[in-house]
Amino acid sequence: MEIVLIGLNHKTASVDLRERVAFTPEQAREAAEQLRSRGLLEESLVLSTCNRSELYGVPSESATNSAGAVELFVASFHQISLNDLDHSLYRHRDSHAVRHLFRVSAGLDSMLLGEAEILGQVRDAYQIALDRGETGPVLNRMFQSALEVGKRVRNETELGTRPVSVAFASVKLAERIFGKLNSHRALIVGAGATSEQVVKHLCDRGIKQLRVINRTPEHAVNLAARFNGEVVPWENLPAALEWPDLIVTSVSSTEPVLTRAMINKAMSARGNRALLMVDLGVPRNVAPEVADIYNTYLYNIDDLTEIVEQNKKARVAEIPRAEAIIDEQVDKFLHWQAGVAAGAVLGDLRSKLAAEREAFMKDRFAAMPNLSEADRAQVAAMMQEFTERMLITPAEKMRGIPELRRKLQNFEAIRDLFHLDREKP
Amino acid sequence: MARSRLIHAVPYDDLFGSLSLFSWLLAATYLCLEAIHRRRVVGPFVLPIVLAVFLLAHLPEARVVKAPPAQGPLFAFHVTLNILAYSAFAISFVLSIIFLIQNQRLRDHKLGVVGWRFPALDVLDRMTRSSVLIGCISLAAGMTAGMIWAHRLEGRYWDGDPKVIVTVVILLAYIGYTFLSRTSSWRGARASALCIFNFMFVIFSYSIVNRYLSHFHRYF
Numbered sequence: 194m195e196i197v198l199i200g201l202n203h204k205t206a207s208v209d210l211r212e213r214v215a216f217t218p219e220q221a222r223e224a225a226e227q228l229r230s231r232g233l234l235e236e237s238l239v240l241s242t243c244n245r246s247e248l249y250g251v252p253s254e255s256a257t258n259s260a261g262a263v264e265l266f267v268a269s270f271h272q273i274s275l276n277d278l279d280h281s282l283y284r285h286r287d288s289h290a291v292r293h294l295f296r297v298s299a300g301l302d303s304m305l306l307g308e309a310e311i312l313g314q315v316r317d318a319y320q321i322a323l324d325r326g327e328t329g330p331v332l333n334r335m336f337q338s339a340l341e342v343g344k345r346v347r348n349e350t351e352l353g354t355r356p357v358s359v360a361f362a363s364v365k366l367a368e369r370i371f372g373k374l375n376s377h378r379a380l381i382v383g384a385g386a387t388s389e390q391v392v393k394h395l396c397d398r399g400i401k402q403l404r405v406i407n408r409t410p411e412h413a414v415n416l417a418a419r420f421n422g423e424v425v426p427w428e429n430l431p432a433a434l435e436w437p438d439l440i441v442t443s444v445s446s447t448e449p450v451l452t453r454a455m456i457n458k459a460m461s462a463r464g465n466r467a468l469l470m471v472d473l474g475v476p477r478n479v480a481p482e483v484a485d486i487y488n489t490y491l492y493n494i495d496d497l498t499e500i501v502e503q504n505k506k507a508r509v510a511e512i513p514r515a516e517a518i519i520d521e522q523v524d525k526f527l528h529w530q531a532g533v534a535a536g537a538v539l540g541d542l543r544s545k546l547a548a549e550r551e552a553f554m555k556d557r558f559a560a561m562p563n564l565s566e567a568d569r570a571q572v573a574a575m576m577q578e579f580t581e582r583m584l585i586t587p588a589e590k591m592r593g594i595p596e597l598r599r600k601l602q603n604f605e606a607i608r609d610l611f612h613l614d615r616e617k618p
Numbered sequence: 619m620a621r622s623r624l625i626h627a628v629p630y631d632d633l634f635g636s637l638s639l640f641s642w643l644l645a646a647t648y649l650c651l652e653a654i655h656r657r658r659v660v661g662p663f664v665l666p667i668v669l670a671v672f673l674l675a676h677l678p679e680a681r682v683v684k685a686p687p688a689q690g691p692l693f694a695f696h697v698t699l700n701i702l703a704y705s706a707f708a709i710s711f712v713l714s715i716i717f718l719i720q721n722q723r724l725r726d727h728k729l730g731v732v733g734w735r736f737p738a739l740d741v742l743d744r745m746t747r748s749s750v751l752i753g754c755i756s757l758a759a760g761m762t763a764g765m766i767w768a769h770r771l772e773g774r775y776w777d778g779d780p781k782v783i784v785t786v787v788i789l790l791a792y793i794g795y796t797f798l799s800r801t802s803s804w805r806g807a808r809a810s811a812l813c814i815f816n817f818m819f820v821i822f823s824y825s826i827v828n829r830y831l832s833h834f835h836r837y838f
Contacts, residue, residue, distance in 0.1 A: 372738035464802035
């Protein structure tokens, strides 16, 4: 019951190569079908995202050098020479493959450490393969554990909690002040690229009321239309400041667009309810003195960048805790796998003994013609009982003691000892 | 609990009994708030206080103390409701402190590890206000029960005991907070500071007034 993994990711391969080796869902299905029909893999699963393409498989019993064959297959499937692929591929087996998958789903192998998206991608890839019947007991167990690892790492460590992009940090800050954003209002001053990212995150986090104001009305209309917001004419800027709880500015202007007097006026008009201003403009769009006004929170691009840097460091500091969770889950998986292996060995051993017993009895009974049918049946029952009894203790030990399992090196010794391999009887 | 079983009543006869009751009610109030606002993040800050008060209350052995006269359900209500009010105020005090810390962190752009885990300012604010509301209602009800009880016992509602006066002041201070916290000039950090200030009256009432000033409100 081997597991093989071959793949490449953003660390080992260029964008160009990653694009060529990417699998569409349709291609993934085709590949899985071919791998099975050629007798290479019994179970298979393709995980293909923009940063990685990985193929997990459980080789058929009869296959030899399955990993090499799978590599060849991938190369020919994507019509790439194996030489081009060779240096970029990583190949993992068994516990290493399991650990790799667990690290992937925890976000430890991602370009952006601890990002959450990968867990959803792993879940989707698994769901698709499961629905098509491409996975089996081993990959099912392995991917279910991987999803558990992803959840645990996100719940039990800080690896994924603190925002590491300026846009998302702004939205998370708003949530620190206002709680849920559903009933709050945002005003976007200037329709630049960064403010668009902020708007996107804001909408993801449930903000419903959005207004856009821009010197060039076309841009404002464009942005507002995409996110279901309203457009406010530039001349109405001072009056528009009374409406929102959150203001995001990114206007190219040498002078501050929002002055202390403007915000003061807006604050008294809104009864001093808390106001968060996120200033993404360089030079700054909000006058620095605004920060002194009661119940306002002002963040400029430098403040946000610093927060993001701190959070990145904090994520790195969480790696050991995530790795500890992964260690624990890898052990758990190997334990399960060994339990299954023990069951298989015992099954084989039992049928082998049964066959030997039958042959033995047939031979001996031939030399004892005077035994009655009833006697023969009784002797046969006794011998069967005896062999079963012989197996009770070893069965218990094999299932229960990991130490013994290690000593026997995954039971290969037992297989050799009793000639249990079907190919070479 | 042992104390309560011993005297077959709400344990209000001595300082430790009332502290024990206080810690139970504190936990109950907190759980109630948690259920209303569906936020668990404040738990780690409230729990140590509950435990500390609880331990303090259980330092001495439970013993039977001379009971105040004319005990009855009315008197038990009076004590329980008043202590419930104090525990609600204690929670609003803790929430306000967290609010001020978090507010300062947000204004200074220094969120640190806890900053990202603390509840949102708005949530803290609303939890504080509901906690104070619980406190005001139960304090008013508790005082009414106490006055009726005093009237039955001594024939008068008001005897000018310093404890009663201080309690009226506390009630007025918290009602003041409830109104001011919604006005434009007090919204936010100032309201939280006021809430913290108000709790000083509660501590004053629970300590100095109980010990030295009151005639018969010796322990609660």
